Amino acid sequence: MSKVWIKRGLLASRITRLAGRLCQAQVVILMYHSVLDQPESEFVTLGRIMHSTEVFKKQMELVCRDYAPVSMDDLFLFTQGQKELPSRAVAVTFDDGYVDNHEVAAPILNRLGVPATFYITVDCIETGRLPWPSRLRYAFLTTKRKSWIDQSSRTWVLASLSQREQAFLRACDLCAALAGHVQEQFLLAVETELEVDPTVRSEGAMMNWDHVRTLVAKGHIVGSHTMTHPNMAHVSDDQAEIEFLESKRRMERALGVPIVHFSYPCPALSPHWKESTVELSREVGYRTAVTTNGGSVRRDDDPLRLHRARPTKEVDGLHWNLECGFMGCTV
Ligand SMILES: [Zn+2]
Incomplete structure (x- = not known):
């Protein structure tokens, strides 16, 4: 059964x-x-x-x-x-x-x-605006860029959905310990690098x-x-x-x-x-x-x-x- x-x-x-x-x-x-x-x-x-x-x-x-x-x-x-x-x-x-x-x-x-x-x-x-985990998720899942480089200079390939989700989780680990203006600067830097506009989805x-x-x-x-x-x-x-x-x-x-x-x-x-x-x-x-x-x-x-x-x-x-x-x- x-x-x-x-x-x-x-x-x-x-x-x-x-x-x-x-x-x-x-x-x-x-x-x-x-x-x-x-x-x-x-x-x-x-x-x-x-x-x-x-x-x-x-x-x-x-x-x-x-x-x-x-x-x-x-x-x-x-x-x-x-x-x-x-x-x-x-x-x-x-x-x-x-x-x-x-x-x-x-x-x-x-x-x-x-x-x-x-x-x-x-x-x-x-x-x-959406809470930051949603902004990052949107950025990593929809970007047309092929890769992302994190703060420790590691390159993350953004081809398959699972690769994009791995990179998203890495960015979440970095962002979770940030608050206020510093957090917003981190988000804007990621969104700029990945060439996405978060306001489209937040509206x-x-x-x-x-x-x-x-x-x-x-x-x-x-x-x-x-x-x-x-x-x-x-x-x-x-x-x-x-x-x-x-x-x-x-x-x-x-x-x-x-x-x-x-x-x-x-x-x-x-x-x-x-x-x-x-x-x-x-x-x-x-x-x-x-x-x-x-x-x-x-x-x-x-x-x-x-x-x-x-x-x-x-x-x-x-x-x-x-x-x-x-x-x-x-x-
Ligand atoms: Zn929450």
Whole structure:
């Protein structure tokens, strides 16, 4: 019997649900990025971080039917021992701030009554440009140049898709530790050398402040995903503080609401958070911070280093990962 059928059999038997009930109270936080009618159309910029509208709609229907959607505010109170949550509680989150969050995902969430948290990269909202991993991906996958020379003078041939992806990953390793102006200079240098115009693909890809205000008005939470999307564990403490603090200030000024939730970007390098960033996030005034480490949340977890689960690209896959999450497995 295939693995898929074994999983389906276990889900149908509800054994996983019974096993989950025996475990300590937990919440699963789901991590999404982009929801598009035709995800394959954005492969050159977003890679594989998109969900199709159809699958996302069915996944949210599953969350409403078999689980209990909760907000990140509720989850924070749960970790403080100040609020009981329903069993099988699920929090839905989005990273980066793509315009489809407002145009495609939010209408589905609003219709079903699912509260979500949208973590935005402030620079991308203000400039309308895609986050840097997408800019690099677009540059390496579409350039007509035949090669690229990195900072250590190594030449990368750009012929096959896999060669282009290898060079892209090398550029990501270099860029992930940069933030602010230095990061922008690196990106412009790569785009100039590879002779690509990133504005072509960026146009209309990100939310603007009006879009974000609409999400807040509908009762969703908006959180920070930094100013310029660096790997926070690989920039200096001073730079990390700017990313935590400046993004919070700008968002509070633009939206008129306190910003107390944070999501760590996770580009290329590992780890993507560390003890000093957790302390910094506390000092700056965040209440929760989500990572991309897999797993569920228990009552006594530190709310400034929360785990999230991957929703997978299928409805059954999400169902399985949620059941595993409530049984305390890492997904
Ligand atoms: Zn991100």
